[in-house]
Amino acid sequence: MGILDGKRILVAGVTMDTSIGFAVARVAQEQGATVVVSNFGRALGITKRIVSRLPKETPVVELDVTDQEHLDRLPELLREHVDGLDGVVHSIAYGNPETLLGGKFLTGPWPDVAQAVQVSAYSLASLSNACLPLMGSGGSVVGMTFDAxxxxxxxxxxxxxxxGLESCSRYLARDLGPQGIRVNLVSAGPLKTLAAKAIPGFEELESMWSDRAPLGWDEKDHEPTAKAVVxxxxxxxxATTGEIVHVDGGYHAMGA
Structure with missing residues (x-):
């Protein structure tokens, strides 16, 4: 018996087997869930190959959260594999590393900032809205953040x-609560993922984390984060919604 027995879960944003979404999909399956994952564009082919490494056969649907046509057709695509959803995992973020990261805050151009906000924050609302027709009896939406x-x-x-993502989750918790849908975030410490590799200077965070986190921190171990999401x-x-659960070895609570 697992804590997700009988649950139907969409994990949006799985590319590599080093991604947080992949770890969530694996632990969710181990806990009894039926899992569907999504990706889009050139990464879709990679995802279809990567899911063969999960414990069970896993359908992959195409979803670009910035494309309204993709969002509109999502319920139809999901119904080919599941008759409803009990949970949605938002493991999606993007910011152009060449213009927005690594000391470029003062020069970040608005078009790239707008894209980052749409992909990383607004998409939590658009994805949740797209999944509402499949979540008639309530459920849980969980997103990934990095302490903002x-x-x-x-x-x-x-x-x-x-x-923006963290604020969005609170407003979603307010508006979806009457439908029995909980919305929470998991704030993980720095983890070695494809996205982290794209951030210039991210190694600084990794090195300071292991020194200051009272429980210690292994940036290669995605399982604690995946277990919190599950x-x-x-x-x-x-009865928990609008919450941010820290999975960071306790780093966030330390003053120095």
């Missing part, structure tokens, strides 16, 4: 986008 309460080295406009997808947090 402070300014980090190198993170720049992605930090702003994550602040817990929030389960029925073990029936």
């Amino acid at each position: 309460t402070v300014a980090w080295p190198a993170y720049d406009w992605m930090g702003v986008a994550k602040a 817990a929030l997808l389960s029925d073990f947090f029936p």
Whole structure:
């Protein structure tokens, strides 16, 4: 028996087997869930190959969260594999590393900032809205953030986008709560992912984390983060919404 037995989960944003979304999909399957994953464009082919490494056969649907046509057809695509959804995982973010990250905050151009906000923050609302027809009896939406309460080295406009994501999750929690849908975020410490590699200077965060986190921190271990997401997808947090759960070894609570 797993804590997600009988649950139907969409994990949006799985590219490589080193991604947080992949780890979430794996742990969710291990806990009894039926999982569908999504990606789009050139990465879609990679995702279709990568999911063969999951414990169970996993359907892949095409979804670009910035394309309204993709969002409109999502329920139809999902119904080919599941008869409803109990949970949605938003593991999606993007900011142009050449113009928005690595010390480029003062020069970040608006078109790139707008794209980062749309992909990384607004898409939590657009994805949730697209999945509503399949979540008639309630459920759980879980997104991924990186603590946006402070300014980090190198993170720049992605930090702003994550602040938008965190605010968006609270408003979604307010508006979707009457339908029985919980909306929460998991704030993980720095993890070695494809996205992290694109951030110039991200290694600084990794090195300071292991020194200051009271529980220690392994940037290669995605499982603690995936387990937190799965817990929030389960029925073990029936009255928790609008929350940010930190999975960072305790770093966020330390003053120095």
